[in-house]
Amino acid sequence: MGAGKATTASKRRRRAVPWAVLGLWIALLALTAPFAAKLADVQHDRVTDYLPASADSTQVAKIQEQLPGGESTELVLVYHREGGLSGADRETAARQVEEIADKHELVGRTDVPEGVPSDDGTTLMYPLVSNEPGTDEELRDALVEDVRGIAHGQDARDGLSVEVGGTGALATDAGKVYDSLGGPLLYTTVAVVALLLVLIYRSPVLWLVPLVVAGVADYLSMGVAYGLNQTFGTTVSGQSSGVMTILVFGAGTDYALLLVSRYREELRRVERPYDAMTAALRGCGPAVLASSGTVAVGLLCLLAADLNSSRGMGPLGTVGVLCALIAMLTLLPAILVLLGRRVFWPLVPAFGSEPKQRRRNLFAAMGSSAGRRPLTVLATGAVLLGALALGTLNLPGPVKQEDSFVDKPEAVTAMETLARAYPQHGTQPIDVIAPGERADRALAAIRDTRGVESAEKGRTGDGWTEISVIARDAPQSAGETATIRALRTELEGSYVGGASAQQIDLEDTNSRDTKIVVPLVLVSVLLILIGLLRSLVAPLLLVAAVVAVWGAALGIGGLVFGPVLGFEGTDPGLGLLSFVFLVALGVDYGIFLMHRMREESLAGAEPVAAALTALRTTGSVIASAGLVLAATFAVLTNMGLVQLVELGFVIAVGVLLDTFLVRTYLVTSASVALRRKVWWPGALSREPGEGGRSGEPTEPPRQPERVAAP
Structure with a gap:
């Protein structure tokens, strides 16, 4: 009778636990919903959200926000006609600029600004700076659109080109691109993942379950991200929120693929879905926890970066990974158990059945070749990765602001027109913020600085004075860079900012951040791997492999970005961000493979057999996971900003290299060649019977387990 009561209680628990988990998630989402809906309200793509925290240009932007009227909006009206401007063209330009001056407050002038003609007479440039009260993102965009409306109005004559550029217009055009990172990015990602899951599972129902759970995790991550912003002031930008999604x-789909694969395997051994899921979680749970922990810790290392965009991406990326982990280890199992075996229809894994063996198993064949000639395979792979890494020598230099768009907006075409018409002339201001009591001395020093064309005082307030400087050289040229550095050297107590100065600070800070964050990531990942695999050699092997993948992926980027895609430069942060993502995410697959290899070794398998069995059993799962992860990052290549396209391309290519070359061939070959030494100095590195021990306690090989229903 006691056994009957125990059986009844066990059945009740099997039914109650999944429903309880589902109920908890419903309650959690109800609590999260009000916060998730507010994330868009705190998402900003201001200059200060991407600049280095301690740089001169960041201080300028922050002080400008506090000056009367807030941050100024800098625009340039460009009037151009091939063959030369006519008198009527100049009248049209003057009339339009006068209308703009009547409607909007312009800095440092009480009358209509004067145009600057080009030497060849084809172009007329009007620099405009507005400091209207409350100039924030929305009002800046309204100002830009209003100016463009006037410039493109009825007064413009046939053949006269009128364009609105400048940093304000560039920010507005960039904001439109970042706005596309919301809905379109989410919808495209969902569609890509859905298609791949249908192809992988070949089931009309099963693909929908992990996809819905991932959507729930994404919604939860939005609420948590909003909470971080409100509590700690974490930066939320279009880039960081897009990467979080x-x-x-x-990552969530990767964890789901691993869990579902193990669950399907256990359903053939265990009759009840609840017990099969318990066994699946026990089997793959440590690997999933370790892999997510690796990604989370790697991303958190970005907190050591000085660049605001990188530092803000760390917490949001970590939130995304951890929310995906929690959902896939709790909500997904509960739903799968409640749906039972029928969720796998038409390929239902029957209790006691054997999986259908294909005549030719791709991963078994790959493992066989690696097992026969491990050193040859390893050397060939290393040479190939090294050759691909040489492509990094062909990477273009840092991308300029006007080259950061895939499709050139009006602000960029205006800059290009100016560059052609004024090849040796500055066309965008350098912003200097000087202490109010030293403003006159600073102005005199600026005008005496080599490379300065003109300088004019603007707004004053809160103890600071803004000075607008025009350099003699073109924007972001070597000459203008030298002028900016000279101003920073000469002007003690002042800050030098503006678009070109921001680019200088981005490059300098990314170089500094790379030297700090990269070692942190490597050490953190190594420590996690050592704790999981209880070895030094295996973790070093995995880390060396992902670093090689990173170099090869960047090298492929060098062969594609300029020659194929026509990009004029690379984002200064590409190397650091791609390293963090590829090392953290790439180690995931190494963990899946090596953890299964360790399981087989603990069960008594010889080293070579353990390595080949691990590849055969996890190869298809790793391949599927790699395809999904690569496809999700490849979605970024459809975005309108060069830096996002480059980041998505490098990570997608790196994941594919890692999945189909490094994990399958190179890591397996190295494990076969090293044999037990791969587990050194752990107990598994010792031969059976060595030192009176046979390694760690072993388990007998698992046999299909038949559990009778009560």
Whole structure:
């Protein structure tokens, strides 16, 4: 009778636990919903959200926000006619600029600004700076659109080109691109993941379950991200929130693939879905926890970066990964158990059945070749990765602001017109913020600085004075860079900012951040791997492999970005961000493979057999996961900003290299060649019977387990 009561209680627990988990998630989402809906309200793509925290240009932007009227909006009206401007063209330009001056407050002038003609007479440039009260993102965009409306109005004559550029117009055009990172990025990611899951599972129902759970995790991550912003002031930008969504769907689907594969395997051994899921979680749970922990810790290392965009991406990326982990280890199992075996229809894994063996198993064949000639395979792979890494020598230099768009907006075409018409002339201001009591001395020093064309005082307030400087050289040229550095050297107590100065600070800070964050990531990942695999050699092997993948992926980028895609430069942060993502995410697959290899070794398998069995059993799962993760990051290549396209390309290519070359061939070959030494100095590195021990306690090989129903 006691046994009967125990059986009844066990059945009740099996039914109650999944429903309880589902109920808890419903309650959690109800609590999260009000906060998730507010994330868009705190998402900003201001200059200060991407600049280095301690740089001169960041201080300028912050002080400008506090000056009367807030941050100024800098525009340039460009009037151009091939063959030369006519008198009527100049009258049209003057009339339009006068209308703009009547409607909007312009800095430092009480009358209509004067145009600057080009030497060849084809172009007329009007620099405009507005400091209207409350000039924030929305009002800046309204100002830009209003100016463009006037410039493109009825007064413009046939053949006269009128364009509105400048940093304000560039920010407005960039904002439109960042706005596309919301809905379109999410919808495209969902569609890509859905298609791949249908192809992988070949089931009309099963693909929908992990996709819905990933959507729930994404919604939860939005609420948590909003909470971080409100509590700690974490930066939320279009870039960081977009990457968070990609990580939720990419990493979350990877965890789902591993869990579902193990669950399907256990359903053939265990009759009840609840017990099969318990065994599956026990089997793959440590690997999933370790892999997510690796990604989370790697991303958190970005907190050591000085660049605001990188530092803000760390916490949001970590939130995405952890929300995906929690959902895939709790909500997904509960739903799968409640749906039972029928969720796998038409390929239902029957209790006691054997999986259908394909005549030719791709991963078994790959493992066989690696097992026969491990050193040859390893050397060939290393040479190939090294050759690909040489492509990094062909990477273009830092991307200029006007080259950061895939499709050139009006602000960029205006800059290009100016560059052609004024090849040796500055066309965008350098912003200097000087202490109010030293403003006159600073102005005199600026005008005496080599490379300065003109300088004029603007707004004053809160103890600071803004000075607008025009350099003699073109924007972001070597000459203008030298002028900016000279101003920073000469002007003690002042800050030098503006678009070109921001670019200088981005490059300098990314170089500094790379030297700090890269070692932190490597050490953190190594420590996690050592704790999981209880070895020094295996973790070093995995880390060396992902670093090689990173170099090869960047090298492929060098062969594609300029020659194929026509990009004029690379984002200064590409190397650091791609390293963090590829090392953290790439180690995931190494963990899946090596953890299974360790399981087989603990069960008594010889080293070579353990390595080949691990590849055969996890190869298809790793391949599927790699395809999904690569596809989700490849979604970024459809975005309108060069830096996002480059980041998505490098990570997608790196994941594919890692999945189909490094994990399958190179890591397996190295494990076969090293044999037990791969587990050194752990107990598994010792031969059976060595030192009176046979390694760690072993388990007998698992046999299909038949559990009778009560």
